[in-house]
Amino acid sequence: MAAKLAYRYLRGYTLDPGFSTQLDTMKFNQTTYRILWEDLNAPENLGPAGEYFEVIDIDPPSNCYYEPINLDSREVLSQNGLTPSEGNPQFHQQFVYTIAMKTLEYFEQSLGRKLIWNSRVTHESGKIQEHYVKRIRLYPHAFRDANAYYSTEKKSILFGYFQAAQQIQGTNFPNGAVFACLSPDIISHEVTHALLDSIHPRFLENTNPDVPAFHEAFADIIALLQRFTINELVINQFAQSDGSFDKFTYLGELATQLGSALSHGRGALRSAIGGRDENGNWKRSKADPTLYQTKTEAHDRGSVLVSTFFDALIKVYNYKTQDLIRIATNGSGVLPQGVLQLDLATRLAQEVCAIAQHLMRIAIRALDYCPPLDITFGEYLRALVTADIDFAPADDNNYRIALIDAFRSWGIFPDHVNTFSEESLQWCTPDNFAQADKKALVKVANFLRGRVRTLYNLSNREAIYHESKKIQAALHDFLLGKVQTDDNNDCKDEEQVLGKKELESLLPKLGLSSTSVDYYDSGNQDENRKLMRQKNPGEPMPIEIHKVRPAYRSGREGMILEQVVVTITQSTTILIETGRVDEDTKEPIMDEMKFRGGCTLIFNMADEFKVNYLVTKNIASQDRFLKQLRYQQGGDDAALSFSDSMYDDDNGFGTINFANLHFH
């Protein structure tokens, strides 16, 4: 029997191709990436097509396509892939595939389950249909612009390329071609958008200024943390920057080549750790608690979260390495001038790589602890803290404290929390539920227990998708109090069905409502407030089950957690006058505002299927409704349409369009 193939080794850039032609950076700008092996046999696909991704190298502006690379050919396998090269489109194909796979790997490892892409939704004769999407498509050369984006409709990531400016700026090659698909940052940023969209499809709805900012920030955090896991790069940068983050390193810079080629030669598009002042001197950025209050543009606001995260990384790093520095300096803690000794640089780099990996895992896992919609940075902090308490109760290296401290110093505070302590930040448990509600929750748990079992044994993603959908549909009916007619489970028992009374009491605790809810255009105090018009007034709001997924994962301290993550949402459509009239029908044109509520439930499979946490966004919250209404109607100065176009209006009722929300 042939040996099992575990890994595929492929060479690639660590930063941007621009660094390969600079003497001081060329030697660490290449590495050999190790990605999971998979069969890629599908010649009709015109490019590598695996389980999760397919690369298709059609270049419509050039009216051609490029010969696909065969990653299984001897030439490629024996050489650890093609040599990194800007001038060879086949290397580009190899590279997008490599980084996409690497990013996915981090997600699956952290989440402890197989990733299933967000379904494709079509509207056929008035009915909404969902379709399974096996692979995300990667187009390395899709258009000519300094941009790259994830298209939710095409389930594809499109990378652009362009001709660099004629002026000499930074390290660019005047008039040379610059490719977004050769920047590992850009690739993992865009893949992360697709991954986040698959885990939380409702995060595309621009319901508060943190939502688009979160999408951007999260993609940047993952892209940057990935860079910290490339050992040789970190060693090199550390040796030059005396092992601290107070001097300039390339580690915190995103998309340097693209940035240099684009605007004014000041380098990276975004920087997480510091920036250059007017005189071109690099300075580490200081925590500024006012920025979160004042920055409303998605990227600016997002960069507050990115900086917060890196503050935490640096805090943990300083804590963990102070002993090393003392040992290396005979106790003085003061390093001599000049380049760091290689042994020390190597040790420090090891530490930072380990920290970055842990933080990435924490960041990704926390997604399962987020509410299914309307995320805020504060809630993400609570998710981070709660997830980490589960995975590392002892918090040996103070990751949690570092995160909490960083969020505090950047002025990000969650709502509805009494103190800024671990205990308060941790999400609620149903412990204080009334007996009847606890009993009802047990029924939900019992209902799921039998069904989720069937999911354990499935390994085929499409089968998991369809089986999950079935369970979701069943849970949906269950929450409406319908008796199940399915043969192979124990729910025929009337005892196990949720009665009307039980539902009326339980649903509000889950952020849902069993009846219709009225919303007003201003708060309780206002006597003149008006009732908002709903599309389906008086009707109970439809319930959606987004996710029922078991996950197995191991924590920092070796703990194993077996959980089931369930997300439930409910929505209503509010009609808002635009003052415009349809030219053909003479009917007034109405904007439709979706208002949603719901919850994330985390069941513990190892402990009687108890509900560990309950994360709610209340559908009946008049306060949250008003906030969303004001925001989407442009009450803040946020650039809601993300564009200056005359074809757009400043209302955030539509979903986020990544093509407009530029990478830069």
Add this chain to the structure above:
Amino acid sequence: MSNVNVNIKMFQVGELGDCFLLKFKEDNKESAVLIDCGSFRNSDKSIKRLQTIAEFIKGDLNEKALDVVVGTHQHNDHFSGYVHAADIFEQTGIDNVWLSWLDDPKDVDAGKIAAGQRDLTEKLQAISSRLTKNDNDNHSLAAEKINDMLGFYNAEDADKPLEGKKTKVPVIPKMGLDNLKKIGKNVNYLSPGNVLDLPGLSANSVKVYVLGPPRGGKLLFDINPSKDETYDIKLTAISNLADGYLAALTNYSGNEVGSNERNFPFDKKFEKNLTKPEFLNSAYFLQDSWRKIDDEWLDQAGRLSLYLDSYTNNSSLVMAFELVESGKVLLFVGDAQTGNWLSWENIQWDKDKVKPGFSLDYLLNNTVLYKVGHHCSHNATLKKYLDDKITHPDLVAMIPVDETDPNITKKKGWKMPAVNLYKKLKEKTFNRVLRMEKGFDADCDPNGAAKQSWAKLPFKPVVDKKNFYIEYEVHG
């Protein structure tokens, strides 16, 4: 020094366009200021309307010349009247012409910027005409977006080409500019920080503060104010993108491909023809047509034209007229977009010409008449100023918009007036919003729903359908 009243007429140009006549009255002195005169199209109907309006202005002035004529920025919808009604303006006479520093032929920066802009406009026209030749639906959609925007410069698609002039960009606004320079006795090029006395009145009775377009370029182009990029380089970068786009179109023209395109982005040996059987049998070609990206790149065209549009709008001359005695301010912003607005805070005012402690806030806080920018599109009024600074209880807003304009009524047309901004304006003015095409909405009716609100002010607006204007007065 004595009290000054201002009579403002917003003319109905019949489509999108700006034309405002301001008559300042001080005892027995009077000063007439015309701010812009243009409409979007150059059809016979458009021309005739502008001529009618110009004739009216001439008659209204009663043999007196216009004291000041302002051209805020070189877009057709602000300048075309200076071409189509040039004769009438010549008969009326113009004492002073005020233009922005960007129109100053002696200004080196301005020259460079103008050249860059012309260059980009020409490229877009070339792109548009190439796209139009192609009968692919998606191509013509992209072309349509460019053409919508090019209309501001005087349209490729003008109903009537000008005699003897094969369109060279941007012909009409440029001609209008030349006419103004020719007719006007004095021509002034204004920069932010300038403070002027209004000609025709006693010194220090009406002061004019110039707020934009920004100099030094930091914010002229920028639609995203957080990035401190200089616009020259940005314009170059956009121009490069347009080049790339244009070069790409040659790949579809069947003509000889330009030398640059031959090895871009890769050596030609890597290119495979899309008619090859391998491609025609591929999954891309045969399956899941919803995932194809054949035309996705064409969308860039719309984005390119948007860059140019924002650029020119931000080059608008912005002026605040202060009635010194009463302290009331009239704010005329042209089509200035965010970048222009944000630059005002950093203006260095001439200390000798302003009172001690003078600041931008003083002007904004005392604004009682706001000429809404860019036909009330969502990005041409800085909402945070409207929330915190333009808060005078007497505030009135005038919007030169015409919702019957084909660019607005068509499917996926322009969003003017922008819903939320329009709503906010009504809120901030207590429903005293005047609109060019119809006077006012029902909820702003001075004789109806908004009677009380208007009654707080000394003048009730007048809609004169015969002479095509909406009239309002600010009393000092």
